[in-house]
Amino acid sequence: MNTLKTIIDKVETAKDLDFGSIFSESIELFKKVWLQGFIVILLTGLFVLPFYILMYAPLIASGMLEPNAYESQPDMAVLLPFYGLLLVTVFAAIVISFGLKSAFFRICKQKDAGETTKDDYFYYFKAPYLGKTIKLGAISFGLIIAAYILCVFPIIYMMVPVAIINVIYAYNPDMSASDIVNASFKLGNKKWLIIFGLMLVSGFLASIVGTLMCFIGTFFTASFAYIPLYFIYKHVIGFDDKSEIEQIGSGEVL
Numbered sequence: 001m002n003t004l005k006t007i008i009d010k011v012e013t014a015k016d017l018d019f020g021s022i023f024s025e026s027i028e029l030f031k032k033v034w035l036q037g038f039i040v041i042l043l044t045g046l047f048v049l050p051f052y053i054l055m056y057a058p059l060i061a062s063g064m065l066e067p068n069a070y071e072s073q074p075d076m077a078v079l080l081p082f083y084g085l086l087l088v089t090v091f092a093a094i095v096i097s098f099g100l101k102s103a104f105f106r107i108c109k110q111k112d113a114g115e116t117t118k119d120d121y122f123y124y125f126k127a128p129y130l131g132k133t134i135k136l137g138a139i140s141f142g143l144i145i146a147a148y149i150l151c152v153f154p155i156i157y158m159m160v161p162v163a164i165i166n167v168i169y170a171y172n173p174d175m176s177a178s179d180i181v182n183a184s185f186k187l188g189n190k191k192w193l194i195i196f197g198l199m200l201v202s203g204f205l206a207s208i209v210g211t212l213m214c215f216i217g218t219f220f221t222a223s224f225a226y227i228p229l230y231f232i233y234k235h236v237i238g239f240d241d242k243s244e245i246e247q248i249g250s251g252e253v254l
Contacts, residue, residue, distance in 0.1 A: 002172050004179040007237055008139045011087030011183075011190050014236040019194055022235070026202060026227040033104075033112045036119055037223020040104045043121060047096045051089040055082065099124045101226060102133070102250070105170035108230045109239065124173065135177045136169055160195045161188030166226075187236060195210060198228035 092116070110117055114228045124133045140162050148159040164184040172180065188195065203225040210218030 001174060002237065002240070004175070004183055007168070007172075007183040008186050010237045011187050014190070017191060017232065017235055019192050019197060022194075022198060022228055022231045023201070026224065029108060029112055029227055029230070030224045033108055033227070034220060034223070036107050037104060037226070038220045040100045041219050041222050044093075044097050044100050048093045048177065050087070052086075053093045055085040055089045056181075075252065075254075076128045091138070091141050094141045095134055095160075098137040098140060099133045101166045102170040102173075104223065104226060105167055105230055105233075108227060109171065109234075111219050112234075124169075129173050132169075132177055136180065137163060139177065139181055140165055156196075157192075159199065160192050161185045163199065163229060164195070164232075167229045169248070171233065171237075173237065189231075191232060191236065195232055196227070198232070199225060202228050 090234040100121060103121045106123060108123075110119075123129070143158055143162055144155075147154040149249050161184045164187050165181060168180045168184050168187070172183075172212075175183070206221040206224040207218065210216075213220070
């Protein structure tokens, strides 16, 4: 199992990454996991939808969505609960998306390694990881809010380490939340430019291809933007786990 020290050591000694190679690898892996990516996007939308309904229910009930509703002073008794529910909805969306994306990264590793295990989309919503999933989702939420308060450039910078938190957690769920965040910032800062570039290009490509597929295609292509992060982790930190056959061959299993 990785520790914060081993991850930092691997990040410091990692070789330079090749943009083209990682992008090509991402395309090949996407061919194997596009369905799982679609399911993750679909599940995220389905689980977040009730929170949006709850958020807009007071506005609908009060008639504030009517065209002439703002001809007079807005009713703060309705708006204050709306803004409160908005924060709850955003927080819930981030936590749900965080847990499902972590599961997607876990599935990516399994498919890349040729494993035939069952796809478990709720792996990080089960014991003993549920509490840590919520905690890391809350940390991500706080970092995003802080970046928004500080305006444009902090948002652009924060995109990378916040995205990396998902990947570090997916493959090191037994590390403490603070160590996961620290490792994410270490990796994010060290490889910020290439990670940002891959996120930008893959996200743009997924959006364009999805739009060409009559917009509904974005549900199938959106997960492509996550895959380069998997290969960043694989090439910088790597996986120490061995199959049972390898362990027997090396004398680790008697």
